[in-house]
Amino acid sequence: MSAGNMNLNGRPRVGVYICHCGINIAGKIEIAELVKFAEKLPDVTVVRDYKFMCSDPGQNIIQADIRNGLVNRVVVASCSPLMHESTFRRVSSDAGVNQFLTQMANIREHVSWVTADSQDATAKAKALIGAAVHRVVLHKPLEKKTVPVHPDVLVVGGGIAGIHAALTLAESGKKVYLVEREPSIGGHMAQFDKTFPTLDCAACILTPKMTQVRLHPNIELLSYSEVDSVDGYIGNFDVKVRRKARFVNEDKCTGCGECTVNCPVHNRIAPPEHPEVEPHLDHEVKSWLTNLLEQYKGRAREALLPLMIEVNRQYRYLPRDIIHYMAWRLDIPLSDVALQVATFYNVFSLKPRGLHTIRICMGTACFVKGSGRLLERLERELGIKTGETTSNLNFTLEAVRCIGCCALAPAIRIDGDTYAHVRQDRIPRLLRKYTVEGGVKV
């Protein structure tokens, strides 16, 4: 019967060993009081204190108690586990107690060094020792095992840190997967001009590394991808990476970006052509649409435009779910409704518009009278370009070709109100009229 087994079978007998660490601990904490306190704790059989617990004589004290059967679990109240946890675990296992039945209470870094008042320090040390005793009773003996490890490495994030880690690991012969959410690696550093504190050129550091990543045979770059889930454990992780759609032959792509500008599904209405089941739509909205449709019995195609105009008027844009429903209801292919008709006519928008739509006339009469400069002023005041919406969703700025007030040029229409003979200096006032203090609730 081994010592370990024997110890297991018996009731827990906890030995508490308090270290003075010279005057490091004893100079602040009342050791005698700690001893008295520890002796009263449940399951504690032995309490000893010593000048340097980590020294050979100190270690021998613990081993003697174990060998004498006085102790089968060890609490050492001393320095940080970073310092000596391995020392005391070895002490225990050499004497025949499973190394995991050892617990440390850090009364130096956490208490004596950092607490001003000696009484406070003593009280805190008691609490830590008490906790360690309670805990060690619950420890289970563990065995060390060797398992196979997958040596490949996954680096998440292609900023400068990720890039550097990937390169170092790859150099040391590891296969590295570098995952980056954006279409390109580089991260924040790519946006900086200089680095602190040496004021080196950021791009000069970053760019060669980015190129190395691409060329390194050990690195597989997964850009425009995101980690969906991580399963498994150290050495045997199972990671799911979702690569975002690109439908581009990466070998041939030069990254010119032309396709992103022209992509018809940019507005995220991807058409499943003819849905079998009725697309979901809020009940109230559905009955509203049904009522509108009543007027167009048997003339589905003719109903399309008026209906879209009505929806656009109601919501200030064409919400996706309504478009889906309308296409299904009128039995018109979604691509017709959404992608063709909605993008052909200027009044429709597939993106939400702001609370107020500013329509500035760019008709000939207004143009001749300087509406171009007015438009630039509006863009500057609102901080957006024509066709965009302010970030607080208050204004959308659109240019229209004539609102029929040519004799009053230049003219602007905000929602339903038309303003005549508008001069630049009137614009701030006009905007204020439509701005709610404290922003808009949406």
Added chain:
Amino acid sequence: MKITTMQGLEDARAQGERSLYPARTKITVGMATCGIASGAGAVYAALIEEVKNKRLDATVTRAGCIGYCQQEPLVDVLQPGLPRITFGQMTPKKARELVVRLSEKKGLPFEDAIYRTDEDKILITGQEVRLAAERAANGYRKVTLIREHPYFKKQKRIILRNCGLIDPESIEEYIACGGYRALWKALKEMTPIRINEEIKKAGLRGRGGAGFLTGKKWELCRLEPGEPKYVICNADEGDPGAFMDRSVLESDPFSVLEGMVIGAFSIGSHQGYIYVRAEYPLAIERLRAAIDQAEEYGTLGKNILGSSFTFNVRVVEGAGAFVCGEETGLIASIEGSLGEPRQRPPYPAQKGLWGCPTNINNVKTWASVAPIIFRGGSWFVATGTEGNPGTTVFSLVGKVRNNGLAEVPLGIRLREMIFDIGGGIQDDRAFKAVQTGGPSGGCLPASLIDLPVDYERLADAGSMMGSGGMIVMDEDTCMVDIARYFLEFTSDESCGKCTPCREGTKRMLQILTRITRGKGRPGDAEYLQNLAEVIKETSLCGLGGTAPNPVLSTLRYFHDEYEAHIVDKRCPGRVCKELISYSIDPEKCPGCLACLKQCPTEAIIGEAKVAHRIIGNKCIKCGACLDVCNYNAVIVE
């Protein structure tokens, strides 16, 4: 309430007359979109309130737009037995004062009056309604008579006959002005063929742009076998700078409806559509109200005026696409598809809406029908010139003094339009060019100022009648920039179906942009000319076919401006940002701080009462200082 007999029509007329010429004071506010934008709503509210406060025995009513937009808001005061006096540029304050003076019998504020009317001439019947019982009192006589007022003197109003006079939402007032007499005559006394003959005899040409003979068009559709047939009113008015169709729909919607019923009866159609562009919400509203009333009075719908003829009209809202004004594009749009034009023939008269024979005409064309039918084709031909009979409406806008709508006989000279009616150029600048025909038209130079305006002359000069936009430009306009502007428009509005138009307009725009940025290359002008001619010849529809016109006409008449941009890198119109700079004339600047406060980049330095200065490299050329300076001290060169 349906009118089925002459007596019924007579009753409605009498009722309309009572509200047009009531036995007490009547104050009328012009409330079309332009009036409202100028503040007519507030004026109307102030009048109502003050009349109530002062317990004045008066009615306050609304009318449409008489077309003198420069003077909006306009208010008419009509007291029994006295001439009608029209006041311009009304404010709520002035309106209140007006009521106070009326209630205190102090006489009108004649100094604010712009013209007076002694009698209304009803165009359809030719009758006169005398307003002033005898010779008007002294104060009244000092106010210019409307028929002698420079803005109205040369006008002849057929299409705009009721605009600004009647309440657009009152069918009775329309009837009091001779409305539905023509329809009565057509349904009861004429055959469809006779009606068609009358229109042919009048030589009426489509007012939508191309000027095709309306009688001929009706005949094609009338003779085409196939049922049902449709008639359409094109109120898409895509021409930027033209707004007469809007004004007619907002001021006199019944005139269009009556014309459509007559046309439908002649052609044999029972369903009509009116396609109105999205930017005209008020026109749509008034049109819908008019349709409801017409149905109620039996001038639309089943058994019109007690006859066996049935005709319904639906309003279709456009959704903002210029090319939908083209007839085949418009038809496609009503059908619920993309408003892309298609190859003609077959013409709409053969295969139009839903593949059926369809007749499509412009708002002004329809509004001209009733007077022709009642008074006869030969009456119509007496106005205008040979081959170009009748009148048309121009929207006279841009840098002229009097902006507004003017209806004139065809054949009038540009000089009369711009200098007599328009009153010359604003701020005494020099006249440089006039643009007609919208994006399909061209720019005519000052040297053509005596050109008579008709379909052929304009086309020969490289422009077009179009739907009647007439945009006047002064010396501060850059003709290359204008050409660029129109190309931006057409390349944007090109539906993309045919290549010459889709790609060609883009390339022209590119070159023009380059030139206006001072990056023009030698040979660009010739290249443009070449490209323009190819596009003109090979495009599918009128949009592409006419899109090069602004370029061709400016190349033709303003070649030196192209040269100045390309060779000297100079913009004679002082418009092109890259080629100009702003400064302040220290002689003229009294140091009022106005511009300094407006400058977004703090490019202007100076203090009160000391002439200001612009720091060149800070200036972003936004023009804010130019806009606010009251002393003409900001120099652009």
